[in-house]
Amino acid sequence: GLGIRLGVYLVGWIADRFGRRLAICLSALLAGMFFWPFALVTNFWGLCALSVLSTLGVGGILVTHSTYISEIVAPKYRNQVLLGTQSITAAISVFIALLGYWTFPDQWKLYMWIGTALQLGVLLPLLLWLLPESPRWAEAHSRPEEAERLMADLEERCRRASGAPLPEPHPTPHPVILAGPSAWRELFANPQYRSRVVPLMACWILGYAGIIYGVGAFAGVYMVDHGGSAQFVFGVFTIAAVATFLAFLANAWLRERVERRDVILAVAIMFSLAWVFAYLFPSKPAIAVFYTFGRVGTSLWLFNMYNYTAVAFPTRIRAVGFAWTDGLGHLGAWASVTLLGLLYGMGPNHLGWVLFIIIPGALLPGLLIRGVGIKQAGAVLEHVSR
Numbered sequence: 001g002l003g004i005r006l007g008v009y010l011v012g013w014i015a016d017r018f019g020r021r022l023a024i025c026l027s028a029l030l031a032g033m034f035f036w037p038f039a040l041v042t043n044f045w046g047l048c049a050l051s052v053l054s055t056l057g058v059g060g061i062l063v064t065h066s067t068y069i070s071e072i073v074a075p076k077y078r079n080q081v082l083l084g085t086q087s088i089t090a091a092i093s094v095f096i097a098l099l100g101y102w103t104f105p106d107q108w109k110l111y112m113w114i115g116t117a118l119q120l121g122v123l124l125p126l127l128l129w130l131l132p133e134s135p136r137w138a139e140a141h142s143r144p145e146e147a148e149r150l151m152a153d154l155e156e157r158c159r160r161a162s163g164a165p166l167p168e169p170h171p172t173p174h175p176v177i178l179a180g181p182s183a184w185r186e187l188f189a190n191p192q193y194r195s196r197v198v199p200l201m202a203c204w205i206l207g208y209a210g211i212i213y214g215v216g217a218f219a220g221v222y223m224v225d226h227g228g229s230a231q232f233v234f235g236v237f238t239i240a241a242v243a244t245f246l247a248f249l250a251n252a253w254l255r256e257r258v259e260r261r262d263v264i265l266a267v268a269i270m271f272s273l274a275w276v277f278a279y280l281f282p283s284k285p286a287i288a289v290f291y292t293f294g295r296v297g298t299s300l301w302l303f304n305m306y307n308y309t310a311v312a313f314p315t316r317i318r319a320v321g322f323a324w325t326d327g328l329g330h331l332g333a334w335a336s337v338t339l340l341g342l343l344y345g346m347g348p349n350h351l352g353w354v355l356f357i358i359i360p361g362a363l364l365p366g367l368l369i370r371g372v373g374i375k376q377a378g379a380v381l382e383h384v385s386r
Helices: 002-018 020-033 044-054 056-072 075-103 108-130 135-140 144-162 183-189 191-225 230-253 260-280 284-311 315-329 331-343 351-372
Strands: none
Touching (some): 002 020, 002 044, 002 056, 002 315, 002 331, 020 056, 020 108, 056 075, 056 135, 056 284, 056 315, 075 108, 075 284, 135 144, 135 315, 183 191, 183 315, 191 230, 191 260, 191 284, 191 351, 260 351, 331 351
């Protein structure tokens, strides 16, 4: 939680100050360069230090991926492209789960080396080679010529990909307000943004403690406590990842027809029901089924919240606004590994843990974002976030 929080703030500042492309590439670099030492370090404090350093890049990509994509996609297709591209995380999770199935516990170092090679040898070069800067960011930082050049390049890419001429630009201008030297202060000084920041902070803190890290930290343990082996756990993770990939595509298919805040509440309810049944029927087959539904709820909640948060703020403070809400929310990650360790042992069949991840950890943030969240479906980015 600490490493991700630091990465969110650091890379979020870099993304707003120096550009989205640099921030995303830096995130990939940080994630890879501090991952491989896990194969060599085995003492507790060394692992603690690496846990902080290796997650700086994780925090960086959290604050940049939705920010970047939302800025280069038209309103009509925003949800489709956001969730369509983010579905790759679920597809990669299938590979990761299978890799863990094959390498743990005897070849766990191989798991680390392969992960590092993919991060530094595949992902980072692809980003450096193919990822353009956000034209909207360039415009917000008084670089109109660069913004025009970037737009021309993106238009040419689209023409080549589609094989057809592009329609004429929309005649109504949607100007991007220029960034100031202390624009981040608007988050709290401007009542409009303050009314978005505070609920989002609360939702992220509760969500990270419950529906995200709270369940993730103990779901595998829960399976083992009911007779599951390491292969059973990784096997269930693999099945859940496949189901999550398909769920991402289904959510993307909705495009902008359903409000994002409605989806957030719906998947929070789905997650909660899944874990109620996993508690009531704790056999291995039942846990496998209900964990899969719960995992779909977790993933769609998380990424819809990413996308909702990114679209809630204007370009000039989009990454910083994401950093303040998601970054502070990672206090919930800290809570989930300290408080929930105690709650997991309370009540029959770990009832204290189950109640926490469901009520304050999923239902409450879902209801909060549905009750006070802004409408985003189909809206022009600079209108909905102004």
